[in-house]
Structures are given as structure tokens and as C-alpha cells.
Amino acid sequence: MYRFMLRGKIHRATITDANVDYIGSITIDSELMELADILENEKVHVVSIDSGVRLETYAISGDRGSGTICLNGAAALLMKPGERIIILSYAIASQEELSDWQPRIVFVDESNRPLPSPEALQIRLY
Numbered sequence: 001m002y003r004f005m006l007r008g009k010i011h012r013a014t015i016t017d018a019n020v021d022y023i024g025s026i027t028i029d030s031e032l033m034e035l036a037d038i039l040e041n042e043k044v045h046v047v048s049i050d051s052g053v054r055l056e057t058y059a060i061s062g063d064r065g066s067g068t069i070c071l072n073g074a075a076a077l078l079m080k081p082g083e084r085i086i087i088l089s090y091a092i093a094s095q096e097e098l099s100d101w102q103p104r105i106v107f108v109d110e111s112n113r114p115l116p117s118p119e120a121l122q123i124r125l126y
Contacts, residue, residue: 001094001095002092002093002094002095003092003093003095003098004090004091004092005090005091005092005093005098005101005103006088006089006090006103007037007089007090007091007103007104008036008037008038008087008088008089008103008104008105008106009036009086009087009088009089009103009104009105009106010028010032010036010038010086010087010106010108011086011105011106011107011108012049012084012085012086012107012108013032013069013084013085013086013087013108013112014069014082014083014084014085014108014110014111014112015069015070015071015079015080015081015082015083015084015085016067016068016069016070016081016112017068017069017070017071017081018070018071018072018075018076018079018080018081019070019071019072019073019076020072020073020074020076020077022072022073022076023072023073024057024058024072024073024074024075025057025058025059025060025072025073025075026044026046026057026058026059026060026069026070026071026072026075026087027060027061027062027068027069027070027072028059028060028061028062028068028069028087029062029063029064029065029066029067029068029069029112030061030062030063030064031064031065031114032106032108032112032114033059033061035104035106035114036087036089036104036105036106037089037104038059038087038089039059040059040060040061041058041059041060042058042059042089043056043057043058043089043090044056044057044058044059044087044088044089045087045088045089045090046071046075046079046085046086046087046088047085047086047088048078048079048083048084048085049083049084049085049086050083050084051079051083053078053079055075055078055079057071057072057073057075059087059089060072067111067112067113068112069085069087069112
């Protein structure tokens with residue numbers, strides 16, 4: 001049996017820009033993509049913490065260390081700069097892989113800079 005499992009997550013990122021005239025996708029700081037194990041053109045879910053809106057798109061690599069989180073195309077009409085979001089990627093895993101499955105979860109500050117996990121757990125979950 002196979003299951004869809006969370007593989008990568010960028011938690012509580014802030015949308016920095018929205019470009020409705022772009023073809024589509026979400027542009028994400030490449031450092032955050034690497035930390036969360038999200039690849040260029042990979043399908044991702046984007047969930048707004050502020051409005052509850054959910055959407056599906058694909059990831060485009062943004063400038064490393066820039067903190068960029070930019071919704072492009074039609075998605076730019078659903079969420080706006082300043083909204084807090086969660087970006088999720090998934091993988092299909094076999095039963096054998098599940099025993100040591102660990103998603104890569106990246107906590108970020110208000111400027112979309114990665115936080116160390118212990119600090120993130122104390123600050124960001126409340």
C-alpha cells in the first residue's frame with residue numbers, strides 16, 4: 001500500500017508580492033525551497049492562515065536569501081501581500097518507508113528568514 005505523505009512544509013511564511021500578469025505559480029526564496037526539499041516546478045499546496053483559502057500550484061525558485069514569497073497568475077487574486085501562509089509538498093511513500101518518515105519543516109520569521117527549530121517551536125506555534 002502507498003500513502004500520500006507530507007514531505008516539505010514552509011510554516012507561517014508571509015506573502016511579499018502578488019503578480020496577476022505572470023503565467024502562474026508561486027515564487028519562493030530558493031533557500032527556503034532547499035530547506036523544505038521543494039523542487040523547481042514541483043506541485044505545492046498553499047494555505048492562507050488568515051483567510052482559510054487553499055490553492056494548488058507549482059514552485060518557482062526565487063533569489064536565495066531574499067525572503068521572496070510571490071503568488072503569480074490567478075493565485076494572486078486569491079491571496080494578497082502580507083497574508084500568512086503555509087506551503088506544503090507531498091510524496092507517495094510505501095509502507096516500508098513510513099517507519100522512519102520525517103517531513104522537512106521550515107519555520108520562518110516575519111521576513112521569511114528560516115528559524116532554528118527549537119526557537120520556532122517556542123515562538124511560532126502560538
